[in-house]
Amino acid sequence: MGNVNGVELAIFLFFFAVVTVLGFMAARWRKGDSLDSLDEWGLGGRGFGTFITWFLVGGDIYTAYTFIAVPATLYAGSVVGFFAVPYTIVLYPIIFIFLPRLWSVSHRHGYVTPADFVRGRFDSKVLALAVAITGLLATMPYIALQLIGIQVVLEVMGIGGGSDSTFLAKDLPLFIAFAVLAAYTYASGLRAPALIAFVKDTLIYVVILVAVFWLPSQLGGWGHIFDVAQQSFDAFNKDNADAIASGAAAAKGSIPPPVAQWAYASLALGSALALFMYPHSLTGVLASKNRSVLRRNAALLPAYSFLLGLLALLGFAAIAAGVTVDNPQQAVPALFDKQFPDWFAGLAFAAIAIGALVPAAIMSIAAANLWTRNVYKAFINPGATAKQEATQSKLMSLVVKFGALVFVLGLDAQNAINFQLLGGVWILQTLPTIVFALYTRWFHRWALLAGWAVGMVYGTLTAYNVPKPGEAGSHFGGPLQVIPFTDTKGYIALTALVINILVAVVLTLVLRAVKVGEGVDQTRPSDYVADSGDPGVEEVLVGEPGTAPSGG
Numbered sequence: 001m002g003n004v005n006g007v008e009l010a011i012f013l014f015f016f017a018v019v020t021v022l023g024f025m026a027a028r029w030r031k032g033d034s035l036d037s038l039d040e041w042g043l044g045g046r047g048f049g050t051f052i053t054w055f056l057v058g059g060d061i062y063t064a065y066t067f068i069a070v071p072a073t074l075y076a077g078s079v080v081g082f083f084a085v086p087y088t089i090v091l092y093p094i095i096f097i098f099l100p101r102l103w104s105v106s107h108r109h110g111y112v113t114p115a116d117f118v119r120g121r122f123d124s125k126v127l128a129l130a131v132a133i134t135g136l137l138a139t140m141p142y143i144a145l146q147l148i149g150i151q152v153v154l155e156v157m158g159i160g161g162g163s164d165s166t167f168l169a170k171d172l173p174l175f176i177a178f179a180v181l182a183a184y185t186y187a188s189g190l191r192a193p194a195l196i197a198f199v200k201d202t203l204i205y206v207v208i209l210v211a212v213f214w215l216p217s218q219l220g221g222w223g224h225i226f227d228v229a230q231q232s233f234d235a236f237n238k239d240n241a242d243a244i245a246s247g248a249a250a251a252k253g254s255i256p257p258p259v260a261q262w263a264y265a266s267l268a269l270g271s272a273l274a275l276f277m278y279p280h281s282l283t284g285v286l287a288s289k290n291r292s293v294l295r296r297n298a299a300l301l302p303a304y305s306f307l308l309g310l311l312a313l314l315g316f317a318a319i320a321a322g323v324t325v326d327n328p329q330q331a332v333p334a335l336f337d338k339q340f341p342d343w344f345a346g347l348a349f350a351a352i353a354i355g356a357l358v359p360a361a362i363m364s365i366a367a368a369n370l371w372t373r374n375v376y377k378a379f380i381n382p383g384a385t386a387k388q389e390a391t392q393s394k395l396m397s398l399v400v401k402f403g404a405l406v407f408v409l410g411l412d413a414q415n416a417i418n419f420q421l422l423g424g425v426w427i428l429q430t431l432p433t434i435v436f437a438l439y440t441r442w443f444h445r446w447a448l449l450a451g452w453a454v455g456m457v458y459g460t461l462t463a464y465n466v467p468k469p470g471e472a473g474s475h476f477g478g479p480l481q482v483i484p485f486t487d488t489k490g491y492i493a494l495t496a497l498v499i500n501i502l503v504a505v506v507l508t509l510v511l512r513a514v515k516v517g518e519g520v521d522q523t524r525p526s527d528y529v530a531d532s533g534d535p536g537v538e539e540v541l542v543g544e545p546g547t548a549p550s551g552g
Contacts, residue, residue, distance in 0.1 A: 011346025023184030059197035064149030064356030074315030077252025123519025455500030
C-alpha cells in the first residue's frame with residue numbers, strides 16, 4: 001500500500017462513510033409500523049414514488065461493473081462494445097408494456113417475487129421453484145461482479161496489489177466494504193440502497209459529465225480521440241493479420257462489420273429482454289406505489305442510456321491518453337488517475353465503489369426474498385409468519401453477500417465474468433413463464449417447465465463450448481455462437497429462448513390433447529389492471545400471499 005495517494009484515499013473514505021451513515025439512517029426513513037415483514041424490509045413498504053424509483057431502478061440497472069466494463073470493451077476494441085447503449089434504449093418500451101401488469105397482479109395478491117406470481121398463475125410450486133432457482137443462480141455472479149468493480153478501483157488506488165500481497169493489503173479492504181454493506185442492508189432493507197442511490201447517481205452524473213467536457217480539452221478534441229483510437233485498432237489488425245485470419249485473435253474496431261451485425265443486434269435484443277427478468281430489477285418495480293410511477297420511469301430512465309453512451313466513449317479517451325493496462329477493466333479508473341487532479345480522481349473512484357454498493361444490496365435482498373418465499377415458505381415452513389419471513393430474508397441476504405465475497409476472493413475475476421455470461425443465458429429462460437403468463441394462460445405449466453429445462457441445458461452447454469480466441473480447448477469464450485443451420489453468429493441466450501418457446505408450444509399441444517391437469521389459476525383478468533386504491537389492493541398487502549382479493 002506504499003503507492004496509495006493520500007488525497008484520493010481521503011476523498012474515497014469520506015464518501016464511503018457518508019453512504020454508510022445513510023445506510024443505517026435509512027431504517028428510520030419512510031418507516032412503516034415495523035420492518036418485520038417482506039413488504040417493509042424487502043420492498044420498502046411498496047410506497048416509492050417516481051423520484052425515488054428513478055434513482056433506485058437506475059442505480060440497480062447501471063451498476064459499478066457497467067461503468068467499468070462498457071468502456072473497457074471499447075478500450076479493448078470490441079466491435080460489439082456499444083451494444084449496451086441500444087439495448088437499454090430498446091428495453092424501456094418493452095417494460096412500459098408489461099411491468100404495470102406485473103405490478104398490478106403482485107399488489108392485488110401480495111406477491112413479493114416473480115416466482116410468487118408464477119405459483120399463483122399456474123398453481124405449481126415446482127415451476128415457481130424453477131424460476132426462483134434460476135433467479136438465485138443468475139444473481140450470485142452479478143453480485144460478485146460488483147465486488148470486482150470495487151476491487152479494480154482499489155487496485156488502481158494502490159490498495160491491494162498482485163497475488164503476492166498479504167490478506168491485510170489485498171483483501172481486507174474489500175471484506176470491510178461488504179461487511180458494512182451487509183450490516184446496513186440487514187438493518188434497513190430496501191430503504192438503504194434507495195437512499196444511497198441518491199448519492200451514487202449524483203456522483204456518477206457529475207463525474208461523467210465533467211469527464212466528457214474536460215478530457216477533450218486535454219486530448220485534442222473528440223475528433224482527435226476517435227482518430228487515435230481507430231489508428232490503434234488499425235495498427236493492431238495489421239500486426240496481427242495472420243492470427244485474425246486463422247481465428248487465433250479477434251479484429252479490433254468500433255463499428256461492427258456486416259458479418260458481426262446480427263451478433264450485435266441479437267446481443268442487444270436478448271440483453272434487453274433479459275434485464276427485467278432478473279429478480280433485483282423486479283424488486284425495484286414492485287416497491288413502486290402505483291402503475292403510473294412505472295410508466296413515468298419507463299419514459300424517464302432513458303436518461304441513463306444517454307449517460308451510458310457518454311461513459312462508453314471514455315474507453316476511446318483512455319486510448320488517446322496513452323493509458324496502458326493489462327486488464328481493460330482498469331482502463332477508466334487509470335484514465336481518471338492519470339488525467340484528473342487527485343481530489344477529482346478520488347471522487348470518481350468513490351462514485352464507482354458506491355455504484356457497486358447500491359445494486360449489490362438490492363440483488364442480495366431480491367435473492368433472499370426468493371429463498372424465503374419460494375423455498376423456505378413453500379417447502380420448509382409453509383406456516384411461517386410475516387416476522388419469520390423477514391428474519392429468514394435478513395439472514396439469507398448475509399449468506400448471499402458472503403458467498404459472493406468468497407467467490408471473488410477464492411477465484412479469479414474471469415470466473416465471475418463467465419458465470420455472469422451464464423446468468424444472462426439462464427435468466428432469459430424465465431421470460432415465457434413470467435411475461436407470457438401476464439397475458440395468457442394458454443401455455444401448460446409442465447410444458448413451460450420442460451421448455452425452461454431445455455433452454456437452460458442448451459444455453460449452458462453452448463456457452464461452455466465456445467472457445468476463447470486463440471485458445472483451442474478453452475471454454476466460456478464469449479456470449480456468441482454460430483446459430484444452428486446458419487453461418488451467422490448470434491447471442492446464445494436468444495437462441496436458447498427460441499428453443500425454449502418451441503418446446504413449450506409443442507408440449508402444450510400434446511399435454512392439452514391428453515388432458516393433463518393444468519392447476520387452478522388464482523388470478524383473474526381484473527387483477528392485471530388494478531391500481532393503488534382499488535378495492536382489494538391495499539387490504540391484501542397485510543395478508544398472506546395468494547389470498548383472494550376482497551373486492552374489485
